[in-house]
């Protein structure tokens with residue numbers, strides 16, 4: 001977002017009536033913009049908001065998710081798996097025993113059930129290039145969802161995983177290679193953002 005976007009008034013009427021759009025939403029993945037995003041949710045009357053939310057990056061709870069719950073705005077969650085970094089930090093680790101009580105058999109279900117069990121969240125958007133991962137991820141919709149106490153317990157469990165605290169400085173998609181659109185876009189990002197991990 002550029003500075004002028006921060007000054008933009010979100011005008012739902014113009015977008016729906018003049019441009020014929022059915023549903024209007026706002027989105028960002030960077031927590032630095034969540035207060036701005038929450039303001040749009042509170043004052044702009046969007047149908048949905050898409051935001052970065054995961055068991056590692058929980059900043060949206062006090063900003064975007066709260067605003068969306070207050071306004072009845074649907075929430076789509078991006079980066080629920082932290083761009084493969086969550087799986088990376090639990091590589092070779094077993095799930096905690098209590099996960100079985102919630103039908104959690106894989107780390108994907110652990111991370112995705114945590115996201116979709118927040119009452120304000122409508123849907124999680126995990127991306128994958130592999131059909132077997134689609135099946136694994138969809139399985140997170142089956143069985144009971146963790147209650148608030150269990151969600152806390154899941155966070156506390158992840159906090160015992162040493163590399164969990166380093167996710168923010170890990171490069172995106174560790175160990176993955178996506179030749180084509182994704183790698184081209186990431187290369188462009190790195191060029192204009194030297195601080196990018």
Ligand SMILES: NC(=O)c1ccc[n+]([C@@H]2O[C@H](COP(=O)([O-])OP(=O)(O)OC[C@H]3O[C@@H](n4cnc5c(N)ncnc54)[C@H](OP(=O)(O)O)[C@@H]3O)[C@@H](O)[C@H]2O)c1
Nearest residue numbers: 027028029078079080081082083084108126127128129133
């Ligand atoms: N609006 C915004 O600002 C914004 C920003 C970022 C992302 N997004 C959107 O958010 C969605 C999420 O995409 P994302 O790539 O950013 O984040 P993500 O879903 O958190 O991470 C995707 C990564 O997780 C891996 N993965 C997925 N399922 C897995 C499984 N079952 N086991 C192991 N690894 C698994 C994938 O690898 P494999 O390919 O090997 O499965 C891929 O590398 C996309 O629709 C994207 O367009 C929006």
